[in-house]
Structures are given as structure tokens and as C-alpha cells.
Amino acid sequence: EQQRSILLHSASRFPPPLGVKLSYGTAGFRADSSLLESTLFRVGILAALRSVHTRSVTGLMITASHNQASDNGVKVADPSGGMLSQQWEPFADALANAGDPNALLQLIDDFAKKEKIPLEGASEGEVLLGRDTRPSGVFLAEAAKQGITSIMGVSATEMGVMTTPQLHWMVRSRNNGVEASEQNYYDQLSTSFRCLMEYIPQGNRNNNVNDKLIVDGADGVGGEKLENLKKLLSYLSIDVRNRGDGVLNEGVGADFVQKEKVVPRGFGSADVGFRCASLDGDADRLTAYANGASTYYLKQLGLEVVFTPTGVKYLHEKASEYDIGIYFEANGHGTILFSESFLCWLEGRNNELTSTSKCSEQQKAALRLLAVSKLINQAVGDSLSGLLLVEAILKHMGWSMLKWNELYQDLPSRQRKVKVIDRTAVITANAETVVVRPVGIQEAINAETAKYPQGRCFIRPSGTEDVIRVYAEAISQEAADSLANSVAMLVD
Numbered sequence: 001e002q003q004r005s006i007l008l009h010s011a012s013r014f015p016p017p018l019g020v021k022l023s024y025g026t027a028g029f030r031a032d033s034s035l036l037e038s039t040l041f042r043v044g045i046l047a048a049l050r051s052v053h054t055r056s057v058t059g060l061m062i063t064a065s066h067n068q069a070s071d072n073g074v075k076v077a078d079p080s081g082g083m084l085s086q087q088w089e090p091f092a093d094a095l096a097n098a099g100d101p102n103a104l105l106q107l108i109d110d111f112a113k114k115e116k117i118p119l120e121g122a123s124e125g126e127v128l129l130g131r132d133t134r135p136s137g138v139f140l141a142e143a144a145k146q147g148i149t150s151i152m153g154v155s156a157t158e159m160g161v162m163t164t165p166q167l168h169w170m171v172r173s174r175n176n177g178v179e180a181s182e183q184n185y186y187d188q189l190s191t192s193f194r195c196l197m198e199y200i201p202q203g204n205r206n207n208n209v210n211d212k213l214i215v216d217g218a219d220g221v222g223g224e225k226l227e228n229l230k231k232l233l234s235y236l237s238i239d240v241r242n243r244g245d246g247v248l249n250e251g252v253g254a255d256f257v258q259k260e261k262v263v264p265r266g267f268g269s270a271d272v273g274f275r276c277a278s279l280d281g282d283a284d285r286l287t288a289y290a291n292g293a294s295t296y297y298l299k300q301l302g303l304e305v306v307f308t309p310t311g312v313k314y315l316h317e318k319a320s321e322y323d324i325g326i327y328f329e330a331n332g333h334g335t336i337l338f339s340e341s342f343l344c345w346l347e348g349r350n351n352e353l354t355s356t357s358k359c360s361e362q363q364k365a366a367l368r369l370l371a372v373s374k375l376i377n378q379a380v381g382d383s384l385s386g387l388l389l390v391e392a393i394l395k396h397m398g399w400s401m402l403k404w405n406e407l408y409q410d411l412p413s414r415q416r417k418v419k420v421i422d423r424t425a426v427i428t429a430n431a432e433t434v435v436v437r438p439v440g441i442q443e444a445i446n447a448e449t450a451k452y453p454q455g456r457c458f459i460r461p462s463g464t465e466d467v468i469r470v471y472a473e474a475i476s477q478e479a480a481d482s483l484a485n486s487v488a489m490l491v492d
């Protein structure tokens with residue numbers, strides 16, 4: 001009874017906006033920040049219920065990533081540190097769209113019964129609450145906190161301004177019983193980075209790879225966090241630009257650089273010859289690094305390459321099936337996952353090492369892999385940790401930027417988006433490589449593609465916008481453009 005009245009009372013303070021329908025989508029709720037207060041309150045309830053249900057710490061992150069500064073959004077981190085379980089997504093949609101407080105209460109009641117979630121303060125829970133640098137994050141965090149604490153026995157721990165991957169990392173660490181402060185995060189990254197640098201093969205120690213790296217922080221949270229991290233780093237000097245003085249994501253950041261194919265604000269001819277990288281607005285991705293040509297290259301190396309539908313949650317799930325699963329998206333999301341059993345095996349090699357004096361090549365390799373597993377964020381893609389891993393690898397291999405770039409030739413490509421009345425009319429299969437509906441369209445795409453040497457073309461409904469995305473690759477830029485155009489016309 002007490003739980004019901006608390007919920008009814010607090011819900012009445014956060015009425016949903018009229019005529020707005022929200023969907024949890026591929027990466028949580030996202031909209032103009034003025035529309036999101038009630039959504040944040042409700043997602044707070046969701047994260048709290050998830051915590052009670054799993055008897056673990058969960059997370060709630062307030063960000064709209066690369067979107068414009070006036071937008072905002074929210075997503076929930078599961079106890080593993082990964083994305084919210086897909087089984088709970090329909091409940092997230094229902095919660096966000098429920099009408100008056102009574103309807104909301106009914107929904108929570110039914111769901112709690114179905115999932116056997118004990119309410120009435122019978123159990124405990126904790127939600128870590130983080131936000132990016134958007135000004136609206138402040139009042140939205142307050143709404144989220146009200147939602148979290150309206151579930152009896154659950155507390156909200158405010159982490160303040162964080163990168164998305166920092167918050168996910170903290171949730172994961174807390175549930176693994178390790179210390180999980182921001183300082184712990186920097187310590188883990190800088191220690192494992194130092195370890196990798198110290199195990200660089202003799203011959204490559206003094207190679208000509210420049211120690212300077214220039215980073216575009218997208219005028220978001222990543223720049224200021226990198227400033228903290230860089231103080232602890234040896235062997236590398238980082239010049240951080242776009243640290244938040246300009247407008248978030250405007251003419252800066254990984255998404256801008258990838259889509260517009262131009263250098264970000266604050267970079268110019270004086271930077272030619274240096275390694276540069278762009279983070280996105282919440283620092284969970286780096287400038288683009290995948291294309292059809294990389295798939296071909298990786299297969300040639302003898303690696304197994306698998307496709308999944310678009311979206312981190314699908315990639316992450318698939319990658320977790322392997323001892324070492326590396327996943328990435330063309331837009332810069334991705335990380336590396338190590339299985340528990342493989343990590344145990346590596347630890348075993350490590351322990352052998354301390355008991356004997358001489359370190360074999362195999363043992364060194366095991367040590368490096370262990371360091372990589374600590375450097376790379378196992379919870380979710382992380383531009384700061386990804387950045388350091390790339391630096392360590394370049395140094396290890398003795399590769400210059402030029403050499404790295406020459407590993408394989410990216411195929412020219414073109415992305416187009418086509419506005420449609422109903423994007424759900426397009427249904428795909430085989431990890432979005434084949435269109436099954438509308439009937440006949442795949443045959444038409446095949447016929448167009450066949451006209452272009454090395455042509456590839458896919459269409460799929462976007463998970464975040466009301467559009468159909470068209471992606472084309474071919475032997476020249478003109479050919480890729482032309483293939484994308486003719487297929488866009490088929491869709492229109």
C-alpha cells in the first residue's frame with residue numbers, strides 16, 4: 001500500500017507530454033530534451049526494478065551521444081555493464097508511453113507480478129546515475145532520481161558527469177566486487193597501457209612512431225575526461241582539442257568527421273603528419289574504422305568474420321560467444337570481449353611467470369593479452385580505452401600512420417537516407433543483408449548491383465530515424481554514388 005501511494009504521488013508530478021510516442025529503439029529513448037522529464041522519471045523506475053529483480057547494481061545514463069546539444073536521451077546499463085536485456089524493452093516502451101498515474105501503477109503492478117519482483121521495500125537495490133555535459137542533464141537526472149527512489153528500498157547514486165562507457169564500466173565493476181570509482185577507471189587504463197608499452201619487442205622500442213597524438217573531444221564529456229587520464233600516461237603525449245568551449249557536436253566529433261568526411265573544427269594544415277582521432281559526444285566511439293574491404297582483409301588473415309543486424313546489443317551478444325570476440329560497426333562503435341575461461345587460462349600463465357625467473361615469448365604474449373583485457377572496456381565500446389589500445393598496437397608493430405593505412409584499401413562507398421511514410425514496410429533477413437519485403441525489391445537491387453564491378457548494396461530501416469538507409473560500395477566513388485542513387489530511387 002505504501003509503495004502504491006509513493007508511486008501515485010510522485011508520478012503525478014511527472015505527466016507525460018501529450019501526443020508523443022517514444023520507443024526504446026536501438027539505443028534507448030532519445031528526443032528533444034524538453035519532452036523527456038516524464039520519460040526519465042519512468043526509466044528511473046525501470047532501472048530500479050531491474051536492480052531489485054537481478055539483486056545487482058544497474059545504471060542509468062543520460063545522453064544523446066552525437067545528436068545536437070538540445071536533444072537528450074536515456075539508456076539503462078544491465079548488471080553485466082552491457083545494454084538492458086532485450087526482454088525488458090517492451091516494458092520500457094510501455095512504461096514511457098503509459099498515460100495517467102493510475103495506468104502507470106497498473107502497468108508496474110502487472111509487470112512486477114509477472115516477473116516476481118518483490119515490492120514494498122522487501123528487497124534492496126542501487127542505480128548508478130550518470131549524465132553527459134548537456135545542460136538539460138541536470139533536471140533530467142533529478143527526474144530520474146525521483147523515479148529510482150520511488151521504488152522502496154532502492155537508492156540512486158549520483159556519479160555526475162561521466163562518459164557513457166565509464167558509467168557502464170562502473171556498473172560492471174561494482175557487480176564484480178571490485179572498486180569502481182572514476183579514479184579506479186583511470187588507474188586501470190593507465191596501468192594496463194604502461195604494461196603493454198613495457199612489453200614492446202626490443203627491436204620496436206625506439207622506432208620512429210611519434211609520441212604525439214591529437215584528439216578532438218567533440219566539445220563533450222570525452223575531452224575533459226581524457227585530460228584527467230592523460231596525466232597518468234607515460235610514453236604518450238596527448239593534445240586534447242574541442243574540450244567543451246564550443247558547441248557540443250557542432251562541426252566536431254566522430255559522427256561529423258565520418259559523415260562529412262572533413263576535418264573537425266580546430267584542426268588545420270599545421271596538424272598534417274600527426275595522428276589525430278575524434279571522439280563522439282559521449283565518448284563511446286572513435287572515428288570510423290570499418291568497411292567491406294576490412295572484412296575481406298580479415299578473412300584473408302584467416303579470422304572468422306560474422307555479421308549481425310545493426311546495433312551494439314546484437315554485436316555484443318555475438319562477440320561474447322568467443323574466447324576473444326572483437327566487434328565493430330562502421331560508425332565507430334565496438335570493443336573486445338574476453339571469455340571468463342580464457343581469462344582464467346591467461347591468469348594461469350601469468351602466475352607461472354612469477355614463480356620462475358625467465359619469461360618465455362609465450363608468457364609475454366599471455367601478459368600482453370591480459371593487459372589488453374584490462375585496457376579495453378569489457379562492458380561497452382569506449383573511445384578512451386580504444387584510443388590507447390590503438391596507440392599501443394601501433395607502437396608494438398612499429399607502424400607509422402602511413403603503414404597502418406596501407407594494410408588494405410577501403411572501397412569507395414556512399415550512404416544515403418530516403419524519407420519514407422512507413423519504414424516498417426521494409427523487412428530484412430540474414431543480418432540485414434537481404435530484403436524480404438516489399439516482395440521483388442531485392443531482385444531489383446541485385447540487378448542494379450550486378451552492373452557495378454565489386455558492387456555491394458544494402459538497404460534497411462533505420463533504428464533511430466524515420467528513414468530507410470541505403471549503403472553502396474563499388475570500385476570507384478562515382479560508381480558507388482551512382483549505385484546508391486539508383487537503389488534510393490527504387491526505395492522511394
Ligand code: 16G
Pocket residue numbers: 026027310311312313329331333461462463464465469
Ligand atoms: C544506435 C546504436 C548503434 C547503431 C545506430 C544505428 C547503440 C549504443 N547505438 O546509435 O549501434 O549503429 O543506432 O542507427 O546501440 P540507424 O539505425 O539510425 O542507422
Ligand code: ZN
Pocket residue numbers: 065066280281282283284285
Ligand atoms: Zn555515442
